Amino acid sequence: MFEDETVDxxxxxxxxxxxxxxxxxxxxxETHIVCQGCKxxxxxxxxxFQHRLNEINDEVEAMQVEARQKSPKPRKGDFQI
Ligand SMILES: [Zn+2]
Incomplete structure (x- = not known):
């Protein structure tokens, strides 16, 4: 999920x-971290990281659109003879 995305x-x-x-x-x-390699x-x-954050947002949006498209649509009665 988006909240668990990490950047290096x-x-x-x-x-x-x-x-x-x-x-x-x-x-x-600003975020201050302590390097795990040399402290x-x-x-x-x-x-x-704004660019990367935007990319992640775009990915999330794309996934949401895809999820919507996969959901079954109710059929209309167009195919009745
Ligand atoms: Zn370091």
């Missing part, structure tokens, strides 16, 4: 990929 934040110091929940980024303009503090700006 590469540590500027050691390059370790830190996974952060998208909802954590969206909640604040340095890393600042994550939400604006840097």
């Amino acid at each position: 934040i590469a540590c500027p110091k050691c390059g370790f990929q830190n996974s952060i929940l998208v909802r954590e980024i969206e909640r604040h303009a 340095v503090g890393v600042k994550v700006e939400a604006s840097e």
Whole structure:
């Protein structure tokens, strides 16, 4: 689900990929994490990930549209002889 989507934040110091929940980024303009590789503090700006967040939103919308299209429609009586 959308809330569990994560993005990988590469540590500027050691390059370790830190996974952060998208909802954590969206909640604040800036998010501060501690790199799991070298324990340095890393600042994550939400604006840097706006493009990715938009992509995720688009994916969610596409899934919702698809789900709607798959739901069975009631048939009209067009095929009666
Ligand atoms: Zn690091």
